[in-house]
Amino acid sequence: MAVLPMGTVMKLTSLTARQIRYYESQGLISPERSDGNRRLYSLNDIDRLLEIRDYLADGVNVAGIKAIYDQQQAAAQAKRDAQQQPLTDEDVRRILQDEFIRQGGLGHPEPGLQQRPL
DNA sequence: CTTCTTACA
DNA sequence: TGTAAGCA
Numbered sequence: 001m002a003v004l005p006m007g008t009v010m011k012l013t014s015l016t017a018r019q020i021r022y023y024e025s026q027g028l029i030s031p032e033r034s035d036g037n038r039r040l041y042s043l044n045d046i047d048r049l050l051e052i053r054d055y056l057a058d059g060v061n062v063a064g065i066k067a068i069y070d071q072q073q074a075a076a077q078a079k080r081d082a083q084q085q086p087l088t089d090e091d092v093r094r095i096l097q098d099e100f101i102r103q104g105g106l107g108h109p110e111p112g113l114q115q116r117p118l
Numbered sequence: 119c120t121t122c123t124t125a126c127a
Numbered sequence: 128t129g130t131a132a133g134c135a
Binding site: 016018019022036037038 | 128129130135
Binding site for chain 2: 036
């Protein structure tokens with residue numbers, strides 16, 4: 001997935017090699033390495049760099065961008081965990097209660113709609 | 119010739 | 128960040 005060398009990335013992102021390497025040192029990107037220890041960037045790295053460039057232009061510092069990506073990573077991880085975890089009794093209880101209320105069991109008597117007797 | 123690391127301004 | 132030095 002990674003094939004682009006520094007020179008290409010520089011042109012594609014309008015960033016200097018110095019900046020690109022610095023963002024990497026700050027954990028914003030993780031390009032692969034290949035032959036003589038040369039960085040190989042993927043298309044995802046390019047997208048990320050463009051995003052970083054825009055954030056910077058909007059006044060967000062590197063630390064801030066780092067925080068954003070860390071949070072997104074945490075959120076994605078939490079979602080994965082949730083999807084692999086079977087529904088707990090608590091989840092089932094909440095779902096059934098929400099469904100009960102939605103069908104008009106209690107609360108919101110929508111104007112014009114007749115309540116369905118249970 | 120291109121990229122890399124390290125170090126100084 | 129820019130730039131220079133010395134390698135690979």
